[in-house]
Amino acid sequence: MNEALISLQERINSRTAVVGIYGLGYVGLPLALRFCEVGVKVIGFDIDTYKVDRLNAGQSYIERLSPQHIERALAQGLEATTDFARTAEADVLIICVPTPLNSHREPDLGFVIETLTSILPHFRPGQLLSLESTTWPGTTDEVLAPRLIERGFIPGGNCALVFSPEREDPGNPDYGTHDIPKVIGGMTPVCLELGQAIYRHAIRTLVPVTSTRTAEMTKLLENIHRAVNIGLVNEMKIVADKMDIDIHEVIRAAATKPFGFTPYHPGPGLGGHCIPIDPFYLTWKAKEYGINTRFIELAGEINHYMPHWVVQKTADALNEHGKAVKGSRILVLGLAYKKNIDDSRESPAVEIMELLHGKGALVDYADPHVPSFPKKRDYHFDLQSVELNADNIASYDCLVLATDHDSFDYELIQSRARLIIDTRGRLSRQNNVVPA
Known part of the structure; x- marks a missing residue:
């Protein structure tokens, strides 16, 4: 030295x-x-x-x-x-x-x-x-x-x-x-x-x-492990939905096995700065070595599809209530990529808002952790978080629960909302709740 x-x-x-x-x-x-x-x-x-x-x-x-x-x-x-x-x-x-x-x-x-x-x-x-x-x-x-x-x-x-x-x-x-x-x-x-x-x-x-390459690969493996397992459980959610099975109940039951099973929970897609992005760093580098990382890319496709699936479920549910997406007032609950934080980077909630807006919906959001819609490279909404009171909740044609913050008053939400699309399995199954 x-x-x-x-x-x-x-x-x-x-x-x-x-x-x-x-x-x-x-x-x-x-x-x-x-x-x-x-x-x-x-x-x-x-x-x-x-x-x-x-x-x-x-x-x-x-x-x-x-x-x-x-x-x-x-x-x-x-x-x-x-x-x-x-x-x-x-x-x-x-x-x-x-x-x-x-x-x-x-x-x-x-x-x-x-x-x-x-x-x-x-x-x-x-x-x-x-x-x-x-x-x-x-x-x-x-x-x-x-x-x-x-x-x-x-x-x-x-x-x-x-x-x-x-x-x-x-x-x-x-x-x-x-x-x-x-x-x-x-x-x-x-x-x-x-x-x-x-x-x-x-x-x-x-x-x-032993090397910087090992450390770099370690970080990617950690996040790819999560991305792949979340992709799996998201696909299982779609299958269970078609079979009219509550995937969240299935996960809770499976998690009672004391070995060989780790519970992962489905949602509206992947968010945050790591898990939606990091797998593609390895897939890109692997091509230099002539390797196609099919497993990782398939999980990425499934996770990327989830916001589109949520929007389709929203459209179907509105249709059942005699409403079209175009012209409907829709409130997205939660802008952060996961509950109880203020970080909305790569949040699937934002993509859901953009997709609904593209279909002609009048979109707002409510998130006590994100009072103003942040500046983003790809999405531009000049919005402030909506206060969740009884009158506001009842004024929307549909609510989409994208991020299940603990601070939300779920009893009030469920009692006042006309229609709720629940992407997190947070609400009890009632007539106005559609799992997605």
């Missing part, structure tokens, strides 16, 4: 190392707060001036992180900035930016590459770079490492490079950032050693693996 990395290790061990976190969203901000909590100085970088200004004013833009969390972190040394020149002040650089798909459902590393491009003019010997953004196996050593080497920075020589995938689970009260075991792969053994040293301060359990 050369002198620059020895010095880095000493600063990490003494907790005098400064951590720079790039991307202050649902992954980066909780991680920044956790490092602050254990006494590590953090500089948070983001290109969004709104986020930076809110943080520096002690305010939060993520529901589960209160202003008190932000104020405490500021008192512990957190600074937020849009000035990437301050990269030189940090010893550890952690990239937590989105990795979406493009219009052809291919990986889009634009945010990662743009972030790295902004970092490199200020990168110096003795820094550690960690990528947490989910991506295809090989990204760290095929995309990041060459850009460092071009500028004379050699991973394991005068700098360190690791991949350590994020594992945030918003809305899960049992697992915070520090509770979730952290997988880490390094470009070299020295890189891995330094990566473990910094993350050890903030995370209780570390899971070192």
Whole structure:
């Protein structure tokens, strides 16, 4: 280990190392707060001036992180900035930016590459770079490492490079950032050693693996496992619906088996930034090796179809009530991709709204966690969340329960609604409830 990395290790061990976190969203901000909590100085970088200004004013833009969390972190040394020149002040650089798909459902590393491009003019010997953004196996050593080497920075020589995938689970009260075991792969053994040293301060359990590719594949397997099983149970839901069987009752009964079965629950489609996207990172990369990932792609097709299935069920139910979709007033309950959170990224509820709108419906939504429809690349609704009172509920021709927040008054909803399309199995089977 050369002198620059020895010095880095000493600063990490003494907790005098400064951590720079790039991307202050649902992954980066909780991680920044956790490092602050254990006494590590953090500089948070983001290109969004709104986020930076809110943080520096002690305010939060993520529901589960209160202003008190932000104020405490500021008192512990957190600074937020849009000035990437301050990269030189940090010893550890952690990239937590989105990795979406493009219009052809291919990986889009634009945010990662743009972030790295902004970092490199200020990168110096003795820094550690960690990528947490989910991506295809090989990204760290095929995309990041060459850009460092071009500028004379050699991973394991005068700098360190690791991949350590994020594992945030918003809305899960049992697992915070520090509770979730952290997988880490390094470009070299020295890189891995330094990566473990910094993350050890903030995370209780570390899971070192032999390479960055292994760490990258681990993250994909985790989410593909979920996507495939959700695809299976969504297909089972369609079959059960045709047979007039309650799939939720079936799942509850099957889950009593103490071995060999893990319950997964159907819904209106996949949401969030990981599960709808990550499988396609592997299918894209696998083609380079002449492999067609048919199983993964089939699950993706089923999950992608689910919002369309919900809309068809809605149209059929309205027709049974003598109404067409066109001109009907429809209220979508829940905009977030899962219950009790404010994150609507890739939410199937949004696609359901778009599909209903395309068929001529007058669409509103109600979500206490998302008071205003957020800005999105593909969907544009100028809407505010509707208050769920007795009169409002009764005024709609149909309600579509897309996200079953615990805060919804289901007794009121079921007693006042003319027609409800229940995609979550939350409501009791009554005349005005149609499972979907």
